[in-house]
Amino acid sequence: MDAASCAHGGKRKEIAGRMGIDEASLLDFSVNLNPYLPLDAREAIRGAYDTIFSYPDDRYDDFRRSAARFAGVGPDNIIPGNGSMEIIRLIAESAIEKGDTVAIPVPTFGEYERQCRLFGAVIRHVSFDDIANREYSKMKGCRMAFFCNPNNPDGRLLTAKQMEEILKYCADNDIIAVVDEAFIDLADPGQSVAGLAEKYDDTLIMRSLTKCFAIPGMRLGFGISNKTTADALNKARLTWNLDSLAVEAGIFYMDNADDHMKASRAYVKKEREWLADEIKMIEGIKPLPASANYFLADVSGTGMSSGDFTDKMLGERIIVRDCGSFHMQGFIRLAVRSHEDNVRLVNALKKVAGAGN
Numbered sequence: 272m273d274a275a276s277c278a279h280g281g282k283r284k285e286i287a288g289r290m291g292i293d294e295a296s297l298l299d300f301s302v303n304l305n306p307y308l309p310l311d312a313r314e315a316i317r318g319a320y321d322t323i324f325s326y327p328d329d330r331y332d333d334f335r336r337s338a339a340r341f342a343g344v345g346p347d348n349i350i351p352g353n354g355s356m357e358i359i360r361l362i363a364e365s366a367i368e369k370g371d372t373v374a375i376p377v378p379t380f381g382e383y384e385r386q387c388r389l390f391g392a393v394i395r396h397v398s399f400d401d402i403a404n405r406e407y408s409k410m411k412g413c414r415m416a417f418f419c420n421p422n423n424p425d426g427r428l429l430t431a432k433q434m435e436e437i438l439k440y441c442a443d444n445d446i447i448a449v450v451d452e453a454f455i456d457l458a459d460p461g462q463s464v465a466g467l468a469e470k471y472d473d474t475l476i477m478r479s480l481t482k483c484f485a486i487p488g489m490r491l492g493f494g495i496s497n498k499t500t501a502d503a504l505n506k507a508r509l510t511w512n513l514d515s516l517a518v519e520a521g522i523f524y525m526d527n528a529d530d531h532m533k534a535s536r537a538y539v540k541k542e543r544e545w546l547a548d549e550i551k552m553i554e555g556i557k558p559l560p561a562s563a564n565y566f567l568a569d570v571s572g573t574g575m576s577s578g579d580f581t582d583k584m585l586g587e588r589i590i591v592r593d594c595g596s597f598h599m600q601g602f603i604r605l606a607v608r609s610h611e612d613n614v615r616l617v618n619a620l621k622k623v624a625g626a627g628n
Contacts, residue, residue, distance in 0.1 A: 277381035277382050277385050277596075278381065278596035280299070280301030280302040280303070280590070280592045280604075281299065281301060281302035281487060282301070282590075283297050283299045283590060286585065286590060290585065292588070296588050297588050297589070297590055298588065298589045298590065298608070298612055298615060298616070299590045299606075300589060300590060300591050300592070300605050300606045300608060300612075300616055301590045301591055301592040301604070301606065302487070302606060303423070303454065303482060303563070303564055303565040303604075303606045304481075304482060304485040304487065304564075304606070305457055305482065305483055305484060305485040305535050305539070305564065306485075306538065306539065306542065306564065306606075306607055306608045306609050306612075307531075307534060307535040307538045307539070309484070309485050309486075310484060310523070310524055310527055310531055312486075312520045312523045312524060315519050315520055315522070315523035316516055316519065316520050318519070319515060319516050319518075319519035319520075320516075322515035322516070322519065323514075323515055323516065325515075326511060327511050327513060327514065327515045327518060329510050329511055331351045331513060331518060332346070333518070333522055334349075334351055334493075334513065334518045334521055334522055335347075335349040335351065335493075337521065337522045337525040337526055338351070338478075338493045338521075338525060340525065340526070341478075341525040341528055342463070342465045342476075342478055342493075342495055343463075343465055343466055344465050344466060344468060344495055345498075347498045347501060347502070348468050348469070348495050348496060348497065348498060348501050349493050349494070349495060349501065350493055350494035350495070350496065350501050350504045350505055350508065351493050351505075351508075351512065351513050352477075352491075352492045352493050352494060352508070352512065352513075353490045353491070353492075353509075353512045353513060354479065354481060354490035354491060354492045355451065355453055355477045355478065355479040355481075355492035355493075355494075356382060356490075356492075357490075357492070357508070357509075357512060358475070358477045358492060358493070358494040359382055359383060359386045359449075359451075359477070360386050360389075361494070361504055361507060361508050362415075362447070362449055362475055362494070362504070363386040363387045363389065363390050363392070364390055364507070365503070365504060365507045366414070366415060366447055367387055367390040367391065367392050367414065367415065368390075368391065368414075369390070369391030369392075370391060370392075370393060371391070371392050371393065371413075371414035371415070372392065372393045372394075372395050372412060372413045372414055373387045373392040373393070373394055373395065373413060373414060373415045373416065373417070374395050374397050374409070374410040374413040374415070374416035374417070374446070375387075375394055375395070375396055375397070375416070375417050376396075376397050376398065376399040376401075376402045376416075376417070376418065376419075376422075377396045377397070377398065377399060377597075377598065378399065378422075378424060378425065378594070378597040378598065378599055379399065379417070379419045379422055379423060379424075379597075380419050380423045380451065381596065381597075383417040383419075383449075383451075387415070392414075392415075395409070395410075395413060397409045397410060399422060399425075399427070402418070402429075402437065403427065403429060403433075405433070405436065407437065407440045410440070410441070410444070410446060411444055412444075413446050414446070414447065415446065415447040415448075415449060416441060416446050416447070416448055416449070417449045417451065418434070418437060418448065418449070418450045418451065419450075419451045419453075420434060420450060420451070420452060420455065420462070421454050421455065421458045421561070421562050421563040423453075423454065423563075423565075424565070424567060424592065424594055424597050424599070424602075424604045425559060425561060425566070425567050426454075426458075426559075426561025426562055426563035426564075426565050426566045426567070427561065427562065428455075428458050428459060428462060428562035428563065429462070430462055431461065431462045431463065431464055434450065434462070434464045435464060435467060438450075438464060438467060438471045438474055439471070441471075441473070441474070442471045442472060442473065442474070445473075446473070447473045447474075447475070448471070448473065448474045448475070449474075449475045449476075449477065450464055450474070450475070450476045450477065451477045452464075452465070452476055452477060452478050453477065453478065453479035453481070453482050453492075454479075454482055454483075454563045454564065454565075455478075456478075456482075456483035456528075456532055456535075456536075457482065457483055457532075457535060457536060457539050457563060457564045458536070458562045458563045458564075459536075459562065460532070463476070464476060465478070465495045468495045468496050468497055469497045469498070471497075472497060472500070473500070474496060474497070475494050475495070475496045475500070475504075476494065476495040476496070477492065477493075477494050477495075478492055478493055478494075478495065479491075479492040480492055480521055480524060480525070482564075483528075483532060483535070484524045484528075486520070486524070489517050489520055489521075490517065491513070491517055491520070491521045539563075539564045539607050542607045542608075542609075542610060542613055543561065543564070543566065543607045545610070545613065546558070546566075546605070546607060546613050546616070546617070547560075547566065549617045550568060550617065550620060553617075553620055553621050553624050554572070554624060554625075555570065555572035555573035555574070555624045556568050556569070556570050556572065556573065556620060556624050557569040557572065558605075564606060564607045565604055565605060565606045565607060566604070566605060566607075567594065567599070567602050567603070567604055567605075568602065568603050568604075568605055569601060569602055570601060570602070570603055570624070571600075571601035571602075573623075573624045576595075576600065576601065577593045577594055577595050577599075577600060577601050577602055577603050578593050578595055580593075580603060580623060581593040581603060583623045583626065584603075584619060584620075584623055586623075587619035587622060587623065589615070589616060589619045591603045591604070591605055592604035592605075
């Protein structure tokens with residue numbers, strides 16, 4: 272069993288403690304959350320207070336109905352999860368036997384590999400570029416394959432047509448396809464393949480409420496699969512894996528999502544493009560195109576490693592993600608935040624890049 276931990280963003284409190292400064296003084300661009308004005312779920316949570324005195328109904332029928340409407344599928348296709356992280360663990364635990372080979376396009380989210388290794392999988396890294404260029408042969412013989420769309424850390428989004436081609440290849444070659452759509456609601460939900468869950472057996476799509484509603488402290492997500500697989504995974508998941516307050520909050524968020532998510536996507540696109548245009552004018556830093564609420568920037572032109580650059584940004588009280596953990600030396604990942612925060616980021620980037628040149 273390989274239980275090595277993964278590097279993650281969102282460690283503002285830990286970093287502030289290490290630096291001996293007030294946590295509130297740090298801006299965290301390492302965590303990719305919806306930067307738009309949040310929906311206020313406090314009334315829904317207060318109204319659910321009395322539910323904590325009873326066990327949740329483990330069927331989670333109301334939650335599944337809301338998730339089904341949100342994703343455009345049926346309630347019987349939904350597997351409730353304590354965040355999409357639990358869904359990754361669930362499919363790995365349920366479907367992987369020691370020695371199975373799992374294909375993971377790189378660079379991508381490190382937890383796919385970690386969770387599969389815990390159950391004895393052999394990891395076969397394949398290039399995300401190969402997948403994007405429709406070269407799938409390196410996945411042949413694998414038990415399972417993971418696809419992040421839009422991909423993390425680079426924000427590249429494959430079309431629904433291309434994703435269906437991948438699902439068909441996996442189905443034809445007896446590969447379980449796991450598609451992580453944690454960020455798709457902030458990119459283009461029209462490219463989701465959730466509606467194909469019934470068409471392709473051994474396909475699991477994951478959705479996260481953490482990212483699109485900016486609620487990382489409330490662990491909520493769900494999986495989508497055909498009814499037979501969903502039923503099996505619902506029987507295999509932990510009993511009472513969602514607490515009753517989170518359930519009511521999740522229902523509120525999803526039932527009020529339509530206008531909010533449209534406005535969020537417009538805001539993300541506007542701010543991402545503004546940020547990219549500003550950063551292009553900074554000598555030594557090159558932003559890469561993306562479709563999500565985050566993007567990569569090549570800082571190698573500053574003469575600094577990504578680690579050194581990240582450390583210097585901390586001196587400006589700004590946290591950015593060093594992509595060395597993705598084996599991408601010389602790159603950082605930047606989230607899109609409020610315009611005020613983004614202006615502060617640009618000014619800090621200019622200062623740090625100027626010091627390196």
